[in-house]
Amino acid sequence: MGGLTPKYVLRRLGMWVLTIWLGATIIFIVPRLAPGDPVAAMVSRMLNQAGYVEGAAEMIEAWRARFGLDGPILVQYFKYLRSVLTFDLGYSLSSFPSRVDEMVIDALPWTVGLLSLATLISFVLGNLIGAMMAWRRTPNWARNLLPVTLTFTSIPFFMFGILLIYFFAFGLRWFPPSGAYKSSIPMGWNLPFILNVIHYGTLPALSIVVTSMGFWALGMRGMMITNDGEDYMILAEAKGLPPHRVFWSYGMRNSILPQITALALSLGAIAGGSTLVEYIFAYPGMGYLLYLGIVNTDYTLIQGIVFILIMGTATAVLILDLLYPLIDPRITYGK
Amino acid sequence: MTVTVTHTVGSQNGKHNADVILDVKNLKVYYATPTGDVRAVDDVSFQVFNSEIVGLVGESGCGKTTTAMAILRLVQPPGRITGGQILLDGVDLATVEGAALRDVRWNKMALIPQGAMNSLNPVMRIHWQIADAIQAHEGRQSGKELKERIINLLSTVGLPSRVYGMYPHELSGGMKQRACIAMAIALNPALVIADEPTSALDVVVQRVVGETLLDVKERLGVSMIVIGHDMGLMAQLVDRLAVMYAGRMVEISPVETVFAEPLHPYTQLLIESIPSIKERKPLKLTEGLTHDLRNPPPGCIFQLRCPHVTDICREVNPPLRELRPRHYVACHLYE
């Protein structure tokens, strides 16, 4: 259906591969650019700490092998590429012998859940609000009220999160200030747990939704205004179609297309922002895991998480790209 | 100079059906600007009879499109109808609003837009766009009947049935234009306004579209107003010609007589400027300046460019008078 030609799919897949490869390469290069021998620094740090003696030797060995003091840089590079492709992300330095991929798998669902829900809600709501702001038939009271929803657009996610914690968790005590769930409730797909998760997840999700809503709203408003002058809109009105049909099938339907492109382009930024949100809320997703990695200078963990983040974002963009021709019949070749 | 007038289908020479479909009386459409109202249409009156094609011609900016848009109630702010009546089938289009207006739209009056390139919703298939119009006014239809009806419409304008499920970008310019014609006649309106239907097309396709329009008129008895500035095309298409200059009507006449004997100086200039394929003649330039549409000079609207201007022209605005049978002119020359 639509323009999902093999050429298009191939090109999109190519971009996906390129993005992941680029990210992985950057992660590979950076430690080697840092001054000093990271392994030696690591070892000395290990020796300074009590209580990490057991397993340290094996870990250092694994680390050396990973960093590969053996072999020229290209060999190291290919070994590295192979390992990330098989998701062999190594061992965490600070919580050895835990493996990075295990820790990531534990944290991943929280991030995916929070991110996708928050992004979806903010995208849908934001575009609706923007469309209504531009539509000439919106009643005036609504038109004056709507810009209020945009007041928080220029506040970064995490700062708004701090404000939310202060007012709603510390002040009103309506929501918990951190975490994803109460440990006293048994985990599982039962109602109390799900409600509890929603309760804990409200503030983090709100920080993302309220602040990014405005971005979509403004974009949509601009698109609707631009499209309003288009000939097909005039003809739609001339046909005497009911206003709601013109709004949805002629207005929104066309204006949403560039917004989806914008969504694909902003996923990277949203992923970054939600990392900070998780940090603020100690929400046990990948963002918080990343912070702990920073705190403990757990380089393998940091690199592993960042790689997964890059891969996740690239995959999300790929999915969007593949879905796009299904809604825009004009696309036969990628942008 | 002579222009041979040919009609491919029988005309209504001399005889006219006494039924008046459209009666425009003293129409005024002004555009508000910070420095005064621009008088796009200034006291225009004319009639369209049953089953005839009226051509509305004039140079760019003379107000012909605005007149058509006013009839269709598609004038956008800052323009507005400031006076006059537009009587179509008993309804005064100048004053009707809301649901009553939507009712009239497409049912009684339809538009074939200029440049169908942009007038079709790019993300909707052709049949949906036609079905839209039908269902908006006649309620939901049975699928099979609707499909048959639409395919019939398409064949009326000479389009194959595969166009039914195609997207606009898959059609050529001429096909798109004809699809718009099909859409316009879907509800059998009393009046169809075609805004420069062939301007964006090449000559060969122009002929096809022109013939389609004539065909539609003959078969369905639809009255049409065709707007354009290609005098040669007008000659072959219309029954009567209405000439506008700077927002006012200067001449209305059956097409044969106006080409044989144009009475108004402006019409004479228009016809003289048609290049001839048979003889070689120099390009005739009209001298004089156009005036500021916010501040028309008192008296005849054409005084600044008229080669026969006299004193009375600068003081008194000549009314449209019937100088020959069914031939109206607004000029002091013939007093």
Add this chain to the structure above:
Amino acid sequence: MTTTTVDAVEKSATRVSGLNRWDSPWLNPKFLTGMGMVLFVALMGVIGPLFWDADLARVASSPQNLPPPWAPGYEQIVEKEISGVSISDSAETSTTSPSSGSMTGGNPLAPKAESGGSSMTGGNPLAPKAESGGSSMTGGNPLAPKTESSSGSMTGGNPLAPANTPAKDTASDTTAATSTVRPNVRATASNPYGFGAPSWEHPLGTESNGRDMLAVLIVGAPRSLRVGLIAAGIGMLVGIFLGFSAGFMGGWVDNVIRTISDAVITIPSLAVLIVISAYVRSVSVENMALLLALFAWPGPTRLIRAQVLTMRERGYVQMARLSGASRFDIMFREMMPNLMPYLAASFTGNVSGAILAATGLEALGLGPTRIPTLGMTIFYAIRAAAILRGMWWWWGIPIAILVVIFSGLFLMTIGLDEIANPRLRGAQQK
């Protein structure tokens, strides 16, 4: 034409003088308001040091935990005591660690951290031993590397810890300070968080490290602005160069540039910046800006490329080509002036993004440790559980000034959008 006709022309063809310079599109109210806000912050850095002692932004230069004097509800705190008294009442400690269980995401990390309430609202007063080691990273691993302490600046995070101030280096920083009145925080029932008495000597209050907030603002805010401006500036320059190249030259050049910029946009920049910062601590404005510029160039590149492609087919460009203008001529004389509003809007957007990235990195603790930047201030505040201790001025004032910066830039961007696209201006008329 006769003279009478000329007169008629004069009369009817009235000269349009309705538009004067006050209608210039650049005088867009949103744009100007935004610019005003940004300029205010910039000027703060210039004028501020003239009126206020910027040295008060250094650690332990001021009394700790003073609320702003204009904040209601703190007047009753009048107890002042000379330093040295240790605090051991733990009536209040329970309120500062509400979420100790929150990090049980099945996270095998640092088991010892659990007891300390490992949520990063950390700074848990129940982990006093960590403090004495001078280890500043209380947010998880109390056995965190000593390298942190050697940087020396992040001591004294927890005022409720045994105030064994002689053990801390900071006391020696301001040698005179120990003898001057340093009203120590004394936690009592009516003053559970141990705030000192507010005074107008510190109009915006102070925080737990003994920094005066106004001084922090004066030093930190303009610095944030500078980082953003430089990073965005570099990004714009690269973007202009690449965008024009891609738009003009087309072909494989265009393909390569477009592909790479698309890939870089997709990569979450913050994540990669974190990786880089973890290894390479960037402390200077220029270094930070360079780092951010690495991810700031794709946006302008895309924008300019798109505009160039559109404008290339426009009439005036074709005309210029026909009259033999060189590529540079076309670029700078024909295209640039029309690109200006778009470029400006892109620039302000990029500045905003760069400041956001810089602040985000700092809030995670990856910024310079000796200079009081806004992001690092927020970081210290979070680490000291300032949110839950009610010390809203510690994090609130940096956030407020950052909001001013972001809102100002945002307004400028919208204003510039309206200048570039006149249709958006008139939307309100409907």
